[in-house]
Amino acid sequence: MSEIKSVAVAGASGTLGPHVLKALIDANFQVTVLTRAAKPGAYDTSVKVVEVDYTSVDSLTAALKGIDALVSAVGHGATESQTILIDASVAAGVKRFIPSEYGSVSTNSKLETFPIYAPMFKIKHYLQEKAKAGKLTWTVLACGGFLEFLFGQPFLLDFANHKANLFDEGDNRMTSTSLPNVGKAIASILKNAKATENKIVRISEVIVTQNGLLKIAEEVRPDIKWEISKVPTSAILKQGLDGVAAGDFSMPTVMKILTGTVAAGDTYGAAYDETDNELLGIKEFSEEDLKKLVAEKLA
Incomplete structure (x- = not known):
């Protein structure tokens, strides 16, 4: 995989989003924020802000043209709608997709049919299908509480x-992992794109x-x-x-x-007794x- 330089963030104004933005900026990525309504001065001047319709593949595809990776930090209620983001990423030629999961036990197959966790598994399976077809790559970050x-x-x-x-x-x-370190790990995933390709990585x-x-x-x-x-x-x-x-x-x-x-x-x-702490x-x-x-x- 070629180097990842440009990164788009969905859900940048949420709980985790600001920490992701800071880490990406500190790691010298070209950062674009996807937002429903742009607010002047809401983000660092180095960040490009693009208004999108999160329900439209066409709108998102246009915003993601030229973007190497998309980091989703959308809230739990929007978990399943990430399929639209994934479809737009494929259409735009995005190389890497990091879904909004950042869970504790969300990768345990025992919980696949449980409320809360079922939508996360749906997104993982959807990403795996796209990756198998050579459409894009993915990484899930498990970070604990x-x-x-x-x-x-x-x-x-x-x-x-x-x-x-x-x-x-x-x-x-x-x-458990702090929000700043979750952001740091996301930036490190993208810096180590090959080593983190199509897999679940864990930090603790x-x-x-x-x-x-x-x-x-x-x-x-x-x-x-x-x-x-x-x-x-x-x-x-x-x-x-x-x-x-x-x-x-x-x-x-x-x-x-x-x-x-x-x-x-x-x-x-x-x-997590076994982690990717050293790599990330x-x-x-x-x-x-x-x-x-x-x-x-x-x-």
Whole structure:
């Protein structure tokens, strides 16, 4: 594959998008943002901004002419509509497509028919079909839970209220990576196009357990008394699946399915013992890094 120089980004204004943009700019790619409505001054002056109709293959194809790679960072609700982006990429001659997945357990075949995950598998299969036909190449980036979410929300530990609702027994292992490092990994995928062609790559900045974090928290602040409770991940997952089966597709129900799978640890492969960290330039947390992060949350 020839060198990738120009990259388009879909979903640049979302949670991950700004970090992807920064990493691509820092890596000296020519960056184009695809947007429904351009807002003056919304992006760095080096970025080209093109208004598109995300429902139109023709509109997207015109915007993607001359683009080497497309990085999708669209929200979960737009996962299945990425087929339109893929079709436009093929028509425009885009070489590499990185779909919006960036998951924790989303590559585990056990979950292929589950709500939330089924659309992601649909996109992976669609990309594989296009790649088999020689139309384009793809890379899926599995990064675990976003560090900012796992530590910024009362998910693993409720740092603000000193509560720990342990999933199962609290020893389930989960990979986590920060948003800036996810962006960095995406840029590195495109810099290492041949080595990352048509495959799932994995990064892991840190593997955590609730009990491990709780131990650090007690070492850092022995004066704090933690309120401990437990909940089976299988029960959380069942609640979510039952809710969807009853026609409830609300965010709380979706989060139960997500929590019941991601927080189940090794049951669905939430911790990555083998990674592509070295290839993609991702540095793993040291014990001191993790202790510092916990201390900041308890300050």
